[in-house]
Amino acid sequence: MGRIYRLxxxxxxxxxxxxxxxxxxxxxxxxxxxxxAYLTDISGKADPxxxxxxxxxxxxxxxxxxxxWHQTRPFHAWEERVRxxxxxxxLRPGYGENKKPHPSSWLKKLQRNADLxxxxxxxxxxxxxxxxxxxxxxTNSPHFTSANGxxxxxxxxxxxxxxxxxxxxxxxxxxxxxxxxxxxxxxFTYGWMPAEDFARVNEDFAKTWESGRYAVILRDSTSVxxxxxxxxxxxxxxxxxxxxxxxxxxxxxxxxxxxxxxQAVIRQGFVPAEAAAAKPLRFTPAxxxxxxxxxxxEPYGWGGLYGRRDCSAMTRDFFTVFGIxxxxxxxxxxxxxxxxxxxxxxxxxxxxRIIMEKGxxxxxxxxxxxxxxxxxxxxxxxxxxxHNIWGIRTKDLQGREGRKIIGQAVxxxxxxxxxxxxxxxxAGSLLDNIAAMNILSADVREAxxx
Numbered sequence: 322m323g324r325i326y327r328l329x330x331x332x333x334x335x336x337x338x339x340x341x342x343x344x345x346x347x348x349x350x351x352x353x354x355x356x357x358a359y360l361t362d363i364s365g366k367a368d369p370x371x372x373x374x375x376x377x378x379x380x381x382x383x384x385x386x387x388x389x390w391h392q393t394r395p396f397h398a399w400e401e402r403v404r405x406x407x408x409x410x411x412l413r414p415g416y417g418e419n420k421k422p423h424p425s426s427w428l429k430k431l432q433r434n435a436d437l438x439x440x441x442x443x444x445x446x447x448x449x450x451x452x453x454x455x456x457x458x459x460t461n462s463p464h465f466t467s468a469n470g471x472x473x474x475x476x477x478x479x480x481x482x483x484x485x486x487x488x489x490x491x492x493x494x495x496x497x498x499x500x501x502x503x504x505x506x507x508x509f510t511y512g513w514m515p516a517e518d519f520a521r522v523n524e525d526f527a528k529t530w531e532s533g534r535y536a537v538i539l540r541d542s543t544s545v546x547x548x549x550x551x552x553x554x555x556x557x558x559x560x561x562x563x564x565x566x567x568x569x570x571x572x573x574x575x576x577x578x579x580x581x582x583x584q585a586v587i588r589q590g591f592v593p594a595e596a597a598a599a600k601p602l603r604f605t606p607a608x609x610x611x612x613x614x615x616x617x618x619e620p621y622g623w624g625g626l627y628g629r630r631d632c633s634a635m636t637r638d639f640f641t642v643f644g645i646x647x648x649x650x651x652x653x654x655x656x657x658x659x660x661x662x663x664x665x666x667x668x669x670x671x672x673x674r675i676i677m678e679k680g681x682x683x684x685x686x687x688x689x690x691x692x693x694x695x696x697x698x699x700x701x702x703x704x705x706x707x708h709n710i711w712g713i714r715t716k717d718l719q720g721r722e723g724r725k726i727i728g729q730a731v732x733x734x735x736x737x738x739x740x741x742x743x744x745x746x747x748a749g750s751l752l753d754n755i756a757a758m759n760i761l762s763a764d765v766r767e768a769x770x771x
Contacts, residue, residue, distance in 0.1 A: 407435070449518055450518060475724075481625070543596045557638070736751065
């Protein structure tokens with residue numbers, strides 16, 4: 322009798338799911354998470370991005386990057402757009418860090434402090450002096466959709482718009498009533514930034530900084546130190562600084578700091594020679610794999626929170642190294658650069674065929690609503706992508722939505738998570754939902770694929 326009881330208990334636990342499922346999806350377990358491993362298998366042009374074309378793209382990058390210093394009024398941050406952000410959150414006040422609903426006074430207080438009646442009240446050039454963030458509203462407090470997270474299985478802060486590296490040119494549009502916040506534009510987006518995170522820029526500083534010679538960081542979490550070895554700022558892949566000199570195994574760069582009057586002044590910083598290069602780094606498959614490997618396994622960071630990257634921040638920083646400009650938003654990245662190829666309405670098989678036929682490894686983006694991916698080639702006849710992904714959409718038998726968390730930058734095929742019994746077949750399949758591809762190395766835009 323005892324033996325039968327023990328067997329019954331064991332059988333019950335097996336049925337109850339005590340035999341745990343794998344911690345991550347099959348693609349991540351079985352595909353080598355090393356870009357260098359695929360170099361010999363990737364077919365394509367010997368010179369996928371001609372030097373002359375890369376040089377022109379780099380020149381365009383610099384023009385766009387510094388455009389905010391050559392404007393006199395808001396370019397993206399129109400007053401109506403700024404006011405619309407407040408209206409959006411009035412309709413869904415959400416929850417705060419204490420898991421309690423935001424009271425109506427929360428938004429009213431932020432609106433009063435924003436003081437938009439005189440918008441824009443402080444047009445000026447500026448530069449970030451530390452790694453910072455742009456927020457939808459002038460507050461560092463979060464806005465969560467629900468108290469316990471939503472179907473994403475994590476309480477993402479809806480107010481986070483984008484991270485911004487130290488040394489980024491900005492256009493200051495407006496300053497809050499308490500002077501603690503400023504509505505600023507960067508070359509890639511706009512939002513509210515803490516006033517302590519930027520300094521004003523005068524004409525002499527701008528001319529010196531906009532020198533035309535820049536260094537780009539090649540390693541994440543690189544400490545920039547002064548001549549005496551004191552810490553100045555932390556820099557990561559894709560961060561830009563004016564290039565001063567290379568000597569004694571170090572690269573000397575210019576770093577922006579604020580003086581006592583919040584005016585930008587230049588300090589000299591140093592990084593190891595292997596941690597930076599003159600921008601643009603020449604695009605080759607080997608260099609592409611090297612930079613991608615700096616990001617492999619990096620934890621996902623919504624909107625750049627926690628000093629991390631989301632999908633479009635990863636692709637943007639990756640291409641910055643090579644002097645290729647991308648907007649911040651995933652959809653814009655695919656639609657506003659290179660050759661756009663429409664994949665809507667095609668079968669999964671047709672999509673993969675076109676991707677493998679037309680895609681240029683490490684120079685092609687794939688997009689589905691809300692997510693962008695870097696095509697890295699088709700070794701052994703299977704298309705592979707590199708992307709920083711939060712998770713695979715799931716749905717249980719009761720129709721409850723969820724996520725199989727990946728939460729990092731990984732190499733996968735086009736159907737990651739296909740082995741999951743609860744994958745949401747309508748919304749969870751990447752390949753089924755891929756709507757477009759972009760060939761960044763193309764000079765002209767192509768017609769949509771048939």
